[in-house]
Amino acid sequence: MDLAYYPGCSLYQSAMLYNHQTRLIFARLGLHLHEIDDWSCCGATSAGKINDFMAIALPARNLGIAENSGFSELVIPCAACYSRTVVAQKQLQDFPLLKNEINQELSQKVKDNIRVSSTLDVLQREMGGGRLAAIDLEKLEGFRPACYYGCMHTRFPYDVPVADNVENPRAMEEVLKAIGIKAVDWNYKTLCCGASSVIYNTECALDLMAKIMRDALARDANCLVVTCPMCQMNMESQQEKFCTKHNIKERLPVYFITELIGMAFGFSKKDLQPEDDMFTTGMDWTQLCGDSV
Amino acid sequence: MGSKPFEYTPQAADVFTREVMARSGQNIVACYQCKRCASGCPVAEETDMVTPNRLVRMVVLGDIESALTNKLTWKCLFCHTCGTRCPNNIKTGRIADTLKKMALDAGIDPQQPEYKNFHRAFFNYSLRWGRINEIGMMGEFQLRNMWDHLRRGNFVAIISEVASKSTLAWEMFKQKRLHLSFHSSKGRDEISRLYKKSAGRKWI
Ligand code: SF4
Ligand code: SF4
Numbered sequence: 001m002d003l004a005y006y007p008g009c010s011l012y013q014s015a016m017l018y019n020h021q022t023r024l025i026f027a028r029l030g031l032h033l034h035e036i037d038d039w040s041c042c043g044a045t046s047a048g049k050i051n052d053f054m055a056i057a058l059p060a061r062n063l064g065i066a067e068n069s070g071f072s073e074l075v076i077p078c079a080a081c082y083s084r085t086v087v088a089q090k091q092l093q094d095f096p097l098l099k100n101e102i103n104q105e106l107s108q109k110v111k112d113n114i115r116v117s118s119t120l121d122v123l124q125r126e127m128g129g130g131r132l133a134a135i136d137l138e139k140l141e142g143f144r145p146a147c148y149y150g151c152m153h154t155r156f157p158y159d160v161p162v163a164d165n166v167e168n169p170r171a172m173e174e175v176l177k178a179i180g181i182k183a184v185d186w187n188y189k190t191l192c193c194g195a196s197s198v199i200y201n202t203e204c205a206l207d208l209m210a211k212i213m214r215d216a217l218a219r220d221a222n223c224l225v226v227t228c229p230m231c232q233m234n235m236e237s238q239q240e241k242f243c244t245k246h247n248i249k250e251r252l253p254v255y256f257i258t259e260l261i262g263m264a265f266g267f268s269k270k271d272l273q274p275e276d277d278m279f280t281t282g283m284d285w286t287q288l289c290g291d292s293v
Numbered sequence: 294m295g296s297k298p299f300e301y302t303p304q305a306a307d308v309f310t311r312e313v314m315a316r317s318g319q320n321i322v323a324c325y326q327c328k329r330c331a332s333g334c335p336v337a338e339e340t341d342m343v344t345p346n347r348l349v350r351m352v353v354l355g356d357i358e359s360a361l362t363n364k365l366t367w368k369c370l371f372c373h374t375c376g377t378r379c380p381n382n383i384k385t386g387r388i389a390d391t392l393k394k395m396a397l398d399a400g401i402d403p404q405q406p407e408y409k410n411f412h413r414a415f416f417n418y419s420l421r422w423g424r425i426n427e428i429g430m431m432g433e434f435q436l437r438n439m440w441d442h443l444r445r446g447n448f449v450a451i452i453s454e455v456a457s458k459s460t461l462a463w464e465m466f467k468q469k470r471l472h473l474s475f476h477s478s479k480g481r482d483e484i485s486r487l488y489k490k491s492a493g494r495k496w497i
Contacts, residue, residue: 009425012476040423040478045371046415049390052316053491058419061480061487105486155373157387158318166377192335192372199434200407204368208335 003122004071004114005033006062008081009041015078015229021258021272022077022119028265029131031122033075036066042084045196048157057102059088063116064108077119079152079228086116087158120153120227120257121163124171127178138266140181145260146221147172147183148212150231151192166190172225172257179264186219188212193234209238210246217250224254232256299356306355313352313360316496317391323381324349330375330385340364345375345385352388361396365389367404410437420488423478 003026011019026033039062048055063085066074076082092099092110103109147169154166164171169190173183191212194205212235216224226232236254243251262272314321324346331337331344343351343365351360360366369389376384393403403409414434419425435454442450478484 009419009476010427012424013427013474038479040480040484041419041425043419044415044425046412047419049393049412050416051488051491051494052496053494054416054420054488057487057491058484061483101490102487105483105490107483151370151372151374155377157371157373157376157384159382190374192370192374194370196411197370197405199411200405201368204336204339 001030001126002032002034002071004066004069004074005035006039006042006066006074006076006081006085007035008039008076008078010078010080010229014233015256017273018077018229018232018256018258020274021256021262024267024271025258025261025265026075026122028135029126030134031126031131034069034071036062036069036074039065042081042088044080044084047084053098055084056088056091056098057105059085060092060099060102060110061106061108063089063092063112063114064103064106064110067111067114068108071114073115073117073122075117075119075122077227077229079118079150080230082116082118083152083156086160087156089116090158090160118153118227120171120175123175123257123261127175132178135265137179137264140179140260140264142222143181143260144220144222145176145181145183145225145255146186146216146219146223147176147189147257148216148224148226148231148235148254149189150226150228151190151195152228154190172227175257176225176260179261181260181264183225184216184219184221186215186221188215193231195230195234198234198238205234206238206242206245209235209242210248213239213243213248213252214246216252217248222252224252225257225260226254227257299351299354299359302355302357304355305357306353309355309357309360310353312395313388313391316394317384317387318496319383319385319388320381321349321352321383321388324353324379324383325381326350327380329378329380330383333374333378334365334385335372335374336365336368336370340368345389348385348388348392349383352392360392361399361401362404364404366392366396367408406441407434407438410434410441413437420484421481423481423484424476426475426477429475 007019023033043055043058047058076085093112149169154162154164154169176183192208194208198205224235232254239251259272326346328346331346334345337344341364343363348365366389369386371386373384373386376386411434414430414437418430418433438454439451
C-alpha cells in the first residue's frame with residue numbers, strides 16, 4: 001500500500017527519532033511512505049496566532065503537493081501538523097472563495113481529493129489481520145504504559161470529524177493490545193501538557209505536566225506512550241523540573257508509540273535509536289544568503 | 294481582582310461582539326452560561342475566577358477592557374476542552390486567541406511578554422525558510438526577547454534569559470535532541486506571494 005507522507009519540521013530535527021521509527025515500522029507492515037516533494041512548514045499553532053489566512057494557506061500548499069502526486073491518502077505523524085492540516089482542509093472545503101484565492105498562488109492546486117490521516121489512524125486500521133500475522137511478534141514483558149494523547153488527537157479548533165472518543169480515546173490502547181501490551185486505565189490521557197506555553201508561561205505548564213505524571217504514577221504505569229512530538233519533548237525534557245517542583249520522586253520514560261511497536265517487531269535498540277548524527281550538518285551555506293521574504 | 298461585575302456598554306457591546314464573532318468564527322450569543330466549559334478548563338484555577346463562560350459574558354456585554362486584559366485571555370492554552378464540552382459548540386479557546394490578537398492590535402502588551410516573540414519568531418522563520426530549524430528559530434526568538442529587554446533597559450532580565458535558555462538547550466543537547474542540520478523549502482516564493490495576499494485581512 002502506497003501512502004503520501006508529510007514528516008513536518010520537528011521530525012527532521014528534535015523528533016528525528018519519530019521519523020526514523022515511523023518509517024521502520026511502516027515498512028515492516030508493508031506500508032510504503034512517499035515523502036511529498038518540497039513540503040513546507042504547516043505553520044503549527046504559531047501561524048494562527050498571527051495570521052489566520054496563512055494558517056490555512058501554509059497547509060494548503062502541502063495538500064496541493066500531496067494531491068497532485070497522485071496518492072489517495074496523506075499520513076502525518078506529528079499531532080500538531082496533523083491538526084493544522086485537517087483543519088485547513090475542512091476550512092478550504094467550507095470556504096470555496098478562500099480556496100480559490102489560495103489556489104491562485106499555488107503551483108500545485110488543492111483539488112480536495114486526499115484523505116488526511118495521522119500515523120495512529122493508519123496503525124489502528126492496518127495493524128489487524130494479515131499485516132500483523134506476517135510478522136513474528138516478540139513478547140514484550142513488563143511494560144505498563146499510560147497512553148497519553150494530549151490535546152491534539154481528539155480536539156480541534158474547527159469542526160472536523162473525529163474518529164476516536166473525544167474524552168476517552170482508545171486508539172493507542174488498541175494498537176498496543178495488538179502487540180500484546182496492556183495499557184493502564186487512567187484519567188489524564190487528554191489533559192493539555194501546556195505545549196509551547198512552557199516557553200512563555202512556564203510555571204503553569206509545569207503544574208499541568210505534574211498532574212499528568214502524578215496520575216500515571218498513581219495508576220502504576222511505568223512509562224508514558226505518546227504520538228505527539230510536543231508532548232514527548234515536554235514530558236521528557238521538563239520532567240526533572242516539574243518533578244522537583246512538585247516533589248515527585250519517580251521518573252518515567254516517555255516513548256513514541258513507534259518505539260514499543262518497533263520492539264515488538266523485533267527491531268533492536270540500535271535499529272530504533274541509531275547513534276545520533278547530532279553534529280553532522282547538512283547545511284548548505286548558499287541557502288543562508290538567498291532571498292528572504 | 295476576584296470576580297468584579299462587568300461593565301455593560303450597549304454600543305460597545307454591539308460592535309465588539311460582532312468583531313469577536315467574525316474573527317473567532319464562534320456564535321457566542323448562543324451561550325446560556327451552563328459552565329460546562331468552566332469545569333474542564335485546565336488553567337481556570339489561575340485566572341482570578343475568569344472561566345471560559347465568564348469570558349464569553351464579558352464580550353457579549355462589551356466590557357472591552359476586561360476582555361482584553363483578563364488572565365484567561367492570556368493564559369488560555371488553546372487546548373479546546375471547553376469547545377468539545379460546550380453544548381452550543383462554542384470554542385472559547387478561539388475567542389481567547391482572537392482577543393489576544395485584538396489586544397495586540399490595540400497596542401496592549403501581552404501578559405507573557407514572550408508569547409508574542411515566540412509565535413512571531415516561529416511564523417517569520419517559517420515564511421523565510423519554508424521550514425523550521427529549531428536552533429535558528431529559537432535564536433530569532435531570543436533576539437526578539439533581548440531587544441525587548443534592551444528597550445526597557447532591563448539588563449538583569451538579559452542575564453537570566455541567557456541562563457534559562459542555555460539550560461534548556463543543554464537539556465536538549467544531553468538528550469540528543471538538538472540538531473544542527475539545516476533544511477528549507479523551495480516553495481518560499483509561493484509562500485511569500487500568499488503572505489502578501491494576506492496583508493490587512495483581519496479574518497478569513
Ligand atoms: S459550555 Fe458553552 S453554553 Fe455553557 S457556559 Fe460555556 S460557552 Fe456558554
Ligand atoms: S481552550 Fe483555553 S479556555 Fe478553553 S479549556 Fe482550554 S485553556 Fe480553558
